[in-house]
Amino acid sequence: NAGVTQTPKFQVLKTGQSMTLQCAQDMNHNSMYWYRQDPGMGLRLIYYSASEGTTDKGEVPNGYNVSRLNKREFSLRLESAAPSQTSVYFCASSPRSGGQSNTEAFFGQGTRLTVV
């Protein structure tokens, strides 16, 4: 059982370049999330998707876009990368839905992104 799979694991971008981080889960979860992790800041929510076809902003959405392609996949796009977006990005999923919120999130292994 693969769980939550993120690609790529590492990426170096030049300022202004664009890229898409991919995330897929095979647990039939309703909710999916994108977090960034920076030293001393913990994990901050970028965007989340409560269900297929819906997305919502989190704490730090500026400079990012997301797509919930289907129930399995949730991608994060950087249209014009900036050095401030250098971070480790984590995708997570959860069974949470409107009628059930007492569940945990399951995390992928992360994508380490460097913008130079």
Next chain:
Amino acid sequence: AQSVTQPDIHITVSEGASLELRCNYSYGATPYLFWYVQSPGQGLQLLLKYFSGDTLVQGIKGFEAEFKRSQSSFNLRKPSVHWSDAAEYFCAVGARGTYKYIFGTGTRLKVLA
């Protein structure tokens, strides 16, 4: 606004010593509470969770946590630390009625041999 505070950025303990990592939350009702562990270069792994009922919860790897409503705390404990416990630990809140998980800033644990 909902928030999670982990007041200790770094903690160093000797192998075999007891451990307590602190977590305080700010939330209007009883939240869902979690502790996760992150080893270097890895994702986050769930240690334990509290939803309701018994306020002392047991987790994996010999960890336990106690929910104290009066103190808005959910501290993580282990009676005897092993060198393999060296990692970063995150406390998180799952706000009822929303889909969000809010994380603290983490506590990095170092274990001395």
